[in-house]
Amino acid sequence: MPDVKYSNDQIALAAKNIRKQILGIAINRGGCYLTQACSSAELVSTLYMGILNIGPSLGSPEALPFPGVPSPTNMDYPKGSLYNGYSGREMPDRDRFFVSCCHYASVIYCALAECGRISHSAIEKFNVDGWNMEMIGAEHSPGFENTAGSLGQTVSIAAGTAHAYKLKGNSGRIFCMLSDGELEEGQAWECFQAASFYQLDNFIIYVDVNGQQVEGWTRDVMNTEPMVARMKAFGWEAIEVDGHDIDALKAAAETPHEGKPLMVLCKTNPAQGVPLLEKMLPKHFVTVSSAEKAEFQKFHDEM
Amino acid sequence: MKIETNTHSKNILRFAKEHPEVVVLSADLGTSCEVKDFAKVYPERYFSMGIAEQNMCSWAAGLAREGFRPMLHTFAVFLYRRILDQVEMSVAYPNLPVIFVGFVPGITTPGGVSHQSTNDIGVLRTVPNMAIFDIGDATEIEGVLDLAYNYNGPVYIRMLRKDVPRFFPASEPMKFNHARVLSEGSDIALLSSSVCTEEAMRATAVLKAQGLSIQHLHVSTLKPFTDPQVVEACNKAKYGVVTIENHSVIGGLGTAVAEVMAENGINKRLVKVGLDDTYAHGASKMYLLKKYGMDAMTLINGIEDLMGKSFGIQEHDLEEIRFEDFTAV
DSSP: OOSSOOOHHHHHHHHHHHHHHHHHHHHHHSEEOHHHHHHHHHHHHHIIIIIOOOOOOOSOSSOOBOOOOOBTTBOOSOOGGGGGTOOSSOOTTSOEEEESOGGGHHHHHHHHHHTTSSOGGGGGGTTOTTBSOOSSOOTTSTTOSSOOOSTTHHHHHHHHHHHHHHHHTOOOOEEEEEEGGGGGOHHHHHHHHHHHHTTOTTEEEEEEEOOEETTEEHHHHOOOOOHHHHHHHTTOEEEEEETTOHHHHHHHHTOOOTTSOEEEEEEOOTTTTOGGGGGGOSOSSEEOOHHHHHHHHHHHHHO | OEEEESHHHHHHHHHHHHOTTEEEEESSOGGGTTOHHHHHHOGGGEEEOOSOHHHHHHHHHHHHHTTOEEEEEEEHHHHHTSSHHHIIIIIITTTOOOEEEEESBTTOOTTOGGGOBSSHHHHHTTSTTOEEEEOOSHHHHHHHHHHHHHSSSOEEEEEOOSEEEEOSOTTSOOBTTBOEEEEOOSSEEEEEOTTHHHHHHHHHHHHHHTTOOEEEEEOOEEESOOOHHHHHHHHHOSSEEEEEEEEETTTSHHHHHHHHHHHTTOOOOEEEEEEOSOOOOSSOHHHHHHHTTOSHHHHHHHHHHHHTOOOOOOGGGGTTSOOOOOOOO
């Protein structure tokens, strides 16, 4: 549980604000990963405000100029994990949070703003050249532990971290967030078998099962179902929940999974909260044409 | 010349004792990569990851982020060709101290093309933050882990196993980014690495008897490649420069030397001896060195080409130094 207690109403409001803010970005800049914001707004808000036991942000509340790539002479740059309360100093009983679906960066930034980990004005630097809040985040971007753009790798990095926590006897849990398309990656399944082999019951994955990916509906691009049965066959505990139900999302983290890692498959709607998107689905990257702009703007203003 | 056996196996025990945060990850080839004894002595620090190199690499990144010093053990070819994206995005980009211990480099395996890391240096030299070491003898096996440990970032090692000659005194460990001078001279600059240093030593022994003056550098740090000795050797070479390596002639030692020569305006010819832009096949090291023109005789022919003269040296003149062969897969 987080240090600050948020009510379900507050979490729901944060989710609504995330959608509204990213809809605004899509309108003003011509496009954004809006369907991902719609599908994951409750999931990300609930993680930050109702599930993760992470300390207060240690990062700058304002956006920062891009601090340069990591190198032997640049290892002390401000890292994205600071915003999740982790500076590299051991905090054995705190949780860690890895975001694998890093094209959800706008959702992460907006969620950080909703729970006071960055300022709302920092969002103005989202996807602006030269700043640390890129459209697809890397490990200098607020909320990001690592550089996740090549799918399939972050689950393994998070699992390696969970393994390290076991070796050190740390009680904190390692959370990782994926979107369902990534479940097609072979490396993810290498990781799932190893996480089960090493009995990483401190490892919890939340998947935004919005059912869509770049080329269409996931079921048409490459079927990954039945995921619950597949994960159980791999030695995991796995449950499916309504990804817009805050209580269900919270309760899922408490699912007993002794000796096993846990996967929470969050069934979501990529048009949730913005019904105008329904006619576009499936849609990986929403662009708002000049013809559509007035309609979207009106909806935005009335949200 | 003394042949040492299973040097890495012994050395990593010493190394692991000094550094409790060192852990070994294996992709089902640990027993072929001299960490069998490590697994017995430190079972709680030996992690079997199965035949799944991608996960092993990124998993190691997670361990490294938590203060462990993971050492990945498998064949070199599986540590760069198969998992380059994981090497780059999980480890090299964040500049994590992960050590890739790659065995049977180049043509030192009869395992054939799938097992032969013949362009690994070429590929990995383009990866930022990565240091690359290419092992040439038992003394270097004993020294490389300490260099890797002290490097601030990821390290790729082309490691030799089983019976390996000791060319260099055990009391003179390898130095970071510093070539070992094996002979002094000013007619030819000769730079060699890995098992081809043995070939180069055979060639220089015979050529010196013919009165040739050779500056021979054994190179074991392929990245960074800023050792001033390379420029000095090339500058003073009257007839030109020759390289020999257990690797493609594209991207490895020869290419690195060519870049240094061009960048320093050293207007001399360069002959690169190595695998001539081809894959190889499965056979013994001796056979492959000869078949693919990576041996002492090819090196001598290259030097003759630079000098515009023939020394009339025959194969049987090169029999002096005995070789160790690699026959196990």
